[in-house]
Amino acid sequence: MERAYRRLDPKRVVFTALLLAVCLSIPRLTDSYMLRVFNIAWITCLCVLSNYVLLGMCGQNSFAQAGLWGVGAYITANVVMKLGWPPLLALLLAGLGTGLLAFVLGFAFFRLRHYYFTFASVGLMTILNGLFMNWTPFTGGALGISNVPSFSLGSFVVNTEEANYFFIFLIFVIAYLLIKKLYHSPLGRSFMAIRDNEMAANCLGINSLLTKSIAFGITGILCGVAGALYAFLAGYLSYQTFTYQQSTMYLIMVMLGGTSAPSGAVIGTMIISLLQEWVRPLQNYMQFFYGLGIVLLMIVQPEGILGGGRALYEKWHSRKRPASTVAK
Amino acid sequence: MKNGTVAKDRPVLSLSKVSKRFGGVVAANEVTFDLYAGEVFGLIGPNGAGKTTLINLITGVTPADEGEITLQGRNITQLPTHTRAKLGIVRTFQHPRILDRCDVYTNLAVGADLAGRRRVSSRNGREDRLEQLLDLAGLTEINLNDSIDKLSYGQQKLLEVVRAMLSQPLVLLLDEPAAGLNRAEMDHVVKLIKLATQENIAVLLIEHAMDLVMNNCHRVTVLNFGQQIATGTPEEVQSDPEVIRAYLGGAAHAAR
Numbered sequence: 001m002e003r004a005y006r007r008l009d010p011k012r013v014v015f016t017a018l019l020l021a022v023c024l025s026i027p028r029l030t031d032s033y034m035l036r037v038f039n040i041a042w043i044t045c046l047c048v049l050s051n052y053v054l055l056g057m058c059g060q061n062s063f064a065q066a067g068l069w070g071v072g073a074y075i076t077a078n079v080v081m082k083l084g085w086p087p088l089l090a091l092l093l094a095g096l097g098t099g100l101l102a103f104v105l106g107f108a109f110f111r112l113r114h115y116y117f118t119f120a121s122v123g124l125m126t127i128l129n130g131l132f133m134n135w136t137p138f139t140g141g142a143l144g145i146s147n148v149p150s151f152s153l154g155s156f157v158v159n160t161e162e163a164n165y166f167f168i169f170l171i172f173v174i175a176y177l178l179i180k181k182l183y184h185s186p187l188g189r190s191f192m193a194i195r196d197n198e199m200a201a202n203c204l205g206i207n208s209l210l211t212k213s214i215a216f217g218i219t220g221i222l223c224g225v226a227g228a229l230y231a232f233l234a235g236y237l238s239y240q241t242f243t244y245q246q247s248t249m250y251l252i253m254v255m256l257g258g259t260s261a262p263s264g265a266v267i268g269t270m271i272i273s274l275l276q277e278w279v280r281p282l283q284n285y286m287q288f289f290y291g292l293g294i295v296l297l298m299i300v301q302p303e304g305i306l307g308g309g310r311a312l313y314e315k316w317h318s319r320k321r322p323a324s325t326v327a328k
Numbered sequence: 329m330k331n332g333t334v335a336k337d338r339p340v341l342s343l344s345k346v347s348k349r350f351g352g353v354v355a356a357n358e359v360t361f362d363l364y365a366g367e368v369f370g371l372i373g374p375n376g377a378g379k380t381t382l383i384n385l386i387t388g389v390t391p392a393d394e395g396e397i398t399l400q401g402r403n404i405t406q407l408p409t410h411t412r413a414k415l416g417i418v419r420t421f422q423h424p425r426i427l428d429r430c431d432v433y434t435n436l437a438v439g440a441d442l443a444g445r446r447r448v449s450s451r452n453g454r455e456d457r458l459e460q461l462l463d464l465a466g467l468t469e470i471n472l473n474d475s476i477d478k479l480s481y482g483q484q485k486l487l488e489v490v491r492a493m494l495s496q497p498l499v500l501l502l503d504e505p506a507a508g509l510n511r512a513e514m515d516h517v518v519k520l521i522k523l524a525t526q527e528n529i530a531v532l533l534i535e536h537a538m539d540l541v542m543n544n545c546h547r548v549t550v551l552n553f554g555q556q557i558a559t560g561t562p563e564e565v566q567s568d569p570e571v572i573r574a575y576l577g578g579a580a581h582a583a584r
Contacts, residue, residue: 186441192430193438200425203387204495205413205442260429 023169027162034277035161039233041273042168043226046175048253048265050222053179055251056259057188058215059195060110062121063247064102067128068220070242072098072227074138077145077237087151087232094228095221102220106213117212125244132239144238151232164233171229175222179262182218191215252294258304267305338401340365340530341417341499346385346395347554348378354554355381358395361549361559363499363530368521370545370562371534374575378554379534380422383501386532387419388412399498414446416498420505424484426476433472435487439494448496461490464519466512482513489520500524501532506540518544538576542566550575 026038047065054060072094079090109120132139139145150159151167158167182188190211193201198208231237249272257268276286301308339362348356355378363369371379384390386397388409397405404412427435440454462468465486470479479487489505502521506514514537521544524531535541541548542562549559550571558568565571 186437186444189430189434189438189441192434193427196427196429197425199389200421200427201438202409203389203413203419203425204438204491205410205445206438207408207410 024166027165032161035165037273037277039161039164039168040230041270042165042172043229043233044250044253044273045172045266045269046222046226046229048250048257048269049175049179049262050219050226051250051254052259052262052265053182053191053222054215054219055254056261056264057183057195058191058212060212060215061115061118061251062216062219063118063244063251064121064124064128065219065223065250066242066244066246067125068098068102068223069227069230069246070128070132070237070239071101071220072224073231073237073242074132074145074227075224076228076231077148078138080149080231081145081147086153087149088153091151091225091228091232094231095225098224098227099217099221102223103213103217106216107209110209110212110216122244125247129239129243132242139239140237142239144236146236148231148235148237150235151229158232168229168233171225175225176262176266183262187211187214252290254304255294256297256304258306258308260303260306260310264304264306271305339363340400341386341532342396342398343382343386344396344398346382346397347393348381348385348390349393354378356385356392357554359551359554359556360395361556363532365498365528365530366525367547368525368531368533368545370541370548371532371551372536372538372541372548372565372575373551376553377551379551380503381554382551383419383503383532383534386412386499386501387417413442413495416446417501418442418492418495418497418499419501420485420488420492420503422503422507424481424488426484426488428476430476431472432470432474432476432479432487435476436472436491436494439491442495446495458494461493461520461523464516464523465490466516482509485509486513486516486520489517493520493524496527497529499530499532501534503534504536505533506535506537514540 027035030038047069050065050068051062054062075094075097076087076090079085079093080087085093105124109117109124112120133142135141150157150164152158158164190201190206193204193206194208194211201211202208230241253268253272254265255268256271257266258264279286282289297304303311341363342361344360345358346356346360347354347358359382361369371382373379381390385392388404388407388411392405395405396403399412399415399417402415404415404417407415427438436458440458459468462470467483467486467490470483476484476487485505485508489502492500492502505517505521509517518540521531521533533541533545545562547560548562548565550557550565550568552574557574558565558571560568566576
């Protein structure tokens with residue numbers, strides 16, 4: 001069944017073009033320090049997008065994303081440095097390997113009902129972080145792994161901050177478009193059916209266990225790719241990066257932006273990533289402000305910035321157009 | 329009102345001595361009946377008789393204690409709910425179970441998706457099919473982009489029937505589709521049921537609105553405390569003394 005009434009809205013096209021222009025000119029507008037901030041932010045976007053798929057679309061809450069991010073990063077480092085395989089292959093293996101790991105774990109975890117999956121994901125995060133710290137042959141242990149080479153394809157090497165920006169942004173755009181596509185696909189709809197009414201979903205032929213595991217698998221792919229990009233960009237991996245706190249931060253980002261569309265994940269990530277830089281002098285108080293901000297947000301605008309914006313838009317629109325013209 | 333003859337060569341769905349107990353309560357006691365393609369089979373009885381439980385048993389939402397359920401000769405008693413749906417058993421709910429954070433389109437598309445999973449839908453004509461069903465359901469005025477909560481309760485119930493029909497099922501289980509609906513909406517339910525029979529779908533109809541049952545069902549079975557007390561044509565059942573005592577008499581009394 002196709003959405004026959006979906007037309008290309010000219011306003012939307014102009015808006016998207018403008019947004020794209022702004023994103024592509026960021027390397028020209030900022031110094032290399034801020035560019036690094038943006039690079040990390042786009043990588044973070046991938047992890048937060050995975051939160052959109054799992055929480056926003058499928059209604060399942062996980063605290064393991066930073067762990068999966070780490071798995072992707074360590075796979076990349078090992079494949080490139082120990083096996084000497086090309087970075088592109090490492091990137092693919094990081095995505096697929098982490099995705100497969102998440103899918104298999106999902107199959108075990110989603111036998112648990114309701115919020116017990118969330119508990120299991122907290123356990124997974126803790127175990128993964130423990131492995132990162134102690135499994136020296138694979139992760140370098142407490143010392144970590146240094147000197148991960150930059151991404152390269154043949155003679156083309158992505159070794160400057162600016163080149164990294166375009167490379168990471170390209171991967172982000174591809175992921176974003178694929179998730180948009182997922183939203184309009186039968187698989188995406190089966191995620192949403194499970195989120196809204198699991199029994200109805202089952203009665204419509206949707207296998208809960210398999211579908212939720214696929215959602216977690218997609219989460220794994222996104223985080224794994226993000227991990228690979230991080231490894232290429234930072235060149236140094238430490239267990240202290242892939243922590244439970246980082247997972248919590250991803251959740252805060254998606255809650256702030258809103259879970260009703262993938263753009264919410266991007267909005268939330270960008271605001272928090274940039275805010276952290278702008279209010280650096282207040283760093284000691286940041287945790288307090290996050291906590292307070294989230295509590296207030298959940299009371300005032302539980303749907304996040306996106307939900308609030310949409311409500312405002314509808315209000316403004318209905319005022320512009322009198323109700324009588326709505327009914328035929 | 330009823331549509332033509334029903335081919336009784338081979339049942340689509342068969343229940344054989346299906347039983348279910350919840351503690352001391354017997355919700356279904358050796359329930360046995362066959363459902364044929366193109367037939368509307370009524371399931372009536374007082375509240376708490378075990379009607380919805382029976383739909384839950386057929387769909388696998390509740391596992392049966394004893395007995396056997398077969399679909400086109402295949403034993404499905406142990407299969408999970410989603411597999412039964414993929415084999416062609418689709419239901420609606422007494423209180424509509426809509427996807428409340430999705431728009432109207434998505435709510436309908438999940439039904440069509442099941443047809444896709446069952447590989448029974450032809451790609452051409454899907455739009456026509458949707459249009460036809462929305463027309464019969466009286467929902468042509470609604471905007472597919474609207475959020476689902478803009479629909480009234482009655483519209484949501486009708487939409488659930490349309491969603492089930494979009495999956496092109498073999499067996500359609502309707503749990504009180506007309507409850508809480510106004511007269512006009514009830515007529516739309518009847519139109520949808522008629523289309524289902526024309527398309528050779530076997531329909532199991534739970535309903536308290538007696539005129540709807542008596543005018544549209546080919547056969548009716550009456551359930552009381554999980555026990556089948558009568559099965560037959562609407563006329564036979566209506567004149568059965570035990571049915572009058574257990575259900576219809578009570579209903580008539582209440583109506584007065």
